Amino acid sequence: MDIRESLEDSERQFLSSHACLSSKSSGRVYPAKKCTIRTVFQHDRDRILHCKAFRRLKYKTQVFLSPVGDHYRTRLTHTLEVSQVARTVSRALRLNEDLTEAISLGHDLGHTPFGHVGERVLNELVPGGFHHVQQSLRVVDVLEKEGKGLNLTYEVRDGILKHSKGQGGLLTPDVHSRAKTLEGQVVRLADIIAYTSHDLDDAIRGHVIEAADIPNDISNLIGLRHSCRIDRMIKDLIGQSMIEDGSQIRLSREMDEGIRALRSWLFEHVYRAESVQSEFNKAAHLVRELFHYFCDDPDAFLQYGGRRFPGDPLEISVADFIAGMTDRFALSLYRECFLPQPWKSI
Template sequence: MPSVPETAAAPREPGDRWRAVYACRSSTSRGRLVAEPGSPTRSAFQRDRDRIIHSNAFRRLKHKTQVFVSHEGDHFRTRLTHTIEVGQIARALARALGLDEDLAEALALAHDLGHTPFGHTGEDALHACMAGHGGFDHNAQTLRIVTRLERRYAGFDGLNLTWETLEGLVKHNGPLLGPDGLPTARYAEEGIPAAILEYQQRQDLWLDSHASAEAQAAALADDIAYDAHDIDDGLRAGMFSIEELRAVPFLAELLDEIAALHPGLEKQRVTNELVRRVITRFVEDVIRHSQGLIAALAPADADEIRRAGAPVVAFSPAIVAADAAIKGFLYPNMYRHPRIAVIRREAADVVRDLFGHFMADPLAMPAEWAAGCEALDETRRARRIADYIAGMTDSYALDEHRRLFDATPALR
């Protein structure tokens, strides 16, 4: 079914007095796969945001971890708290750049829906289990969730989001196809995920173009939030010290500024001051640099942003270097910390055990997942099982493992 705009006309929208000409507009959206009447009180992008917030997948983010598992403490980030922080930063960027805040927020709130339990460890393990069956990619899984797996509405599966929201979710990391029609570097080895290619047959998401400026803002907001909160969580967990962070010149400069303004400040307040400065510096840099890129391009509409050939919402070269240095510090000192390495191995074992058990005995899954599974070919059965495991929270995955196996790791 072709996309149909929610409204035939394109009236002025609230916010048009500040919205730039290159911003997306819900009144001229390319529409939804299944046509729906417009809402008298909400724009199409506001409805997308609201549907995401009310989805089962969004609520499950509360019990999915980023780096730490739940026993570490109540103040560490989960996928849900990370998502809320990304939404706040995305709105701030969109507002400053004259973009549609509701679309940017919708994209930010949905960007992690496809993540597995146990963070990137769970994704890596599930991807390995799915070798030979198309692999596993969390962006593709997000698309499956919002177009297929959520079953809340009478008229369609999924959330029936607008084209602009789906496009932004699929292109969270940029175009999937190059000008030559071949997969970009990210997908060169294994190809574009099957879930994306399958949906592409139903609705063309322009896989060879960049996404809207709103989607670019949401993607950068994700990067900013990651850097800031991983510094906070790593310090809180004692994986590194404030002094060790001085190995990153960008952070050393901020720490010197804090020491000069607030000598003798207690450690937790120093941490808070550092985190807020990281976010502020990055956000202000994106705004300044992007304003220059957009002015040079002088786009007349949102599609000129998509066809620009490079992102127009971006860090300056100096902040690109700072971002790389922060990640370069966090990788060995946090993501591959010996304490985390043990948890990663055990969490990966849980995912592999569950996948192997359900492949051998699909009827061990709940009835709604097991129904008809034995009649599926191996690849479709594997995808059904991957959908089930990917939707699990950390605690549910451990409960399932305890139900099926004699011994389950404590993950601590």
């Protein structure tokens, strides 16, 4: 018995009957030899962790555009916080932590520069629309490794595809939009637990709001401090999910309504705040101009590093290129494409 087989045996002995076992994975799109040391979900986690798209998350906006302060979240630190929350919940419920971690680390790989404003602009411009969830799956299926993709397991891909809630309900009754594994469902809630709390924390740090501005009904339920909010939300999720032997991932009705109320409040007072939106309006213009520039000049698109895959329309390739940019690369490229450059002698 090799190390992987020993780990798979440990999963069968210690994980919940509702957990997704590595040995029971539905497999990969392209058959691959199994590692002798890592389970398939550990292997997926490592493939994501070492890919280029993951490294670029450190220079992508979470809430504040290209923040100067050292302590503001970026898309990378958001991803790590989601992973921490999801793993804590999974361990308590005896679910598969490795699967949870892999989904968490890959869930935002398709996010655009400048946060959701970049996504909204591409959604307006790309035929058929654009959403970071589908783009995250496209990153791991197609774009990484020079078009070969990461060839992840079905369960990780399913969790990535179904992690987003938009502004809808936290717990969807629709089986088609809900992850097929409990681990994937945990990530969906871990995502909103992480971002509502840390976005609020960053907004206070950036003086967009004050702690006293938070409605009392929200702060009394969830708490004022970041650590308190995370603690209360996680404990509620674990406690409620333990009901009926852990066969369902859920929150109490009170906490579900409280998190949704906090999210709505953040949209009104933080995400759409004039002090935040003013710079994002400029970012939207930048993304729009780059998209049109490269669609109108395919040679320039290739010159600046764009790639075309067989059968892909130019607009899709341009969207792939822009979505993969970091904030700072997009800003630099815009200056190079649209602003006069100092003359250099030969």
